Amino acid sequence: MSDEPRLCLIASPTAQAQEAAELLRDRYEWVPVEKATMAVALGGDGFLLQTLHGMLDRRRTLPVFGMNLGTVGFLMNEWSADLLENRIARAKTFTVTPLRMDAVTVDGERISIPAINEVSLLRETRQTAKLEVTVNDRIVMPELVCDGVLASTPAGSTAYNFSAQGPILPLDSALIALTPISPFRPRRWRGAILPERTRIMFRVLDPIKRPVSAVADQAEVRDVATVHVAIDRSSTLTLLFDPEHALDDRITMEQFAT
Structure with missing residues (x-):
């Protein structure tokens, strides 16, 4: 053969x-x-x-x-x-x-999408988003006020992540970049570099008044309530x-x- x-x-x-x-x-x-x-x-x-x-x-x-x-x-x-x-x-x-994005919308719909480059949360209206950030089941940021936030793989770190002033990650680094997009509060937070085994959860605070969409590479889910992000080792x-x-x-x- x-x-x-x-x-x-x-x-x-x-x-x-x-x-x-x-x-x-x-x-x-x-x-x-x-x-x-x-x-x-x-x-x-x-x-x-x-x-x-x-x-x-x-x-x-x-x-x-x-x-x-x-x-x-x-x-x-x-x-x-x-x-x-x-x-x-x-x-x-x-x-x-790739990453795996598991999103739950305000209406309770559950959607799971892979992301090769990044998962990003973005405000849908002129008002800033308010997000609670949890890492490995621990709340690390009770309130992030921003235009958005993203979690990037090393392969995607030179794309949207870099445009948002996030770090470039070596391809073999086994890391995830967590990068805010135009953060308002806390003003001095510029993001984090996390081990790839990390589980990240975003909870949208006041999702009706301040709606947020979640995007896995090119696929968008609007009006999300919570978004879980983690490396998908099955793919x-x-x-x-x-x-x-x-x-x-x-x-x-x-x-x-x-």
Whole structure:
């Protein structure tokens, strides 16, 4: 039995990604996603996250080699149609463990969604959010008055978390960044760095007058009452990178970007 990976091709609906997909289909052999052992994804970071979430929903995850045909492409390799099989054979493997957001709405609806980058709570109106923050069943902040707060994985620490002035976490750090968004009270709190085994719970204070939404990557749940966040060890994702464009190196160098 051959040890060669069976590749499937997944492309963003954008014209640029579709043109690239046609070029690759002519050059290499592909199988349907159901028979594949590895995926090649063409698009941007948002499309890659969408692809990974689709795998989590189907409970069948494949290693993914992404090529950037979007805007930033932080989680992607450079686009090239040449020597794809050699690149995949040389690729460096990274395992990413997502967060799990378990939210309960004001109406009592329970919703569970994975988050590869971050879980964020955001005010829905002009009024600030008021949140109680609990870590490992201990209330660590009785009242956080803010525009929002987020919990980020190392893989997502250079995205929304970094824009909110949160710390960049090395990919192998086994940490979670807890970062406030425009905090009003307490003024001097700038967040926390927590072990990945930590269980975080947010309770919305006065959720009717000050409604809050919870967002797991790209999926939003409005009018939440409580949100639990923890690493989901039942789900793992594998990303493949060219050795010269490895994700851990990118995350390290982001700390020196100007």
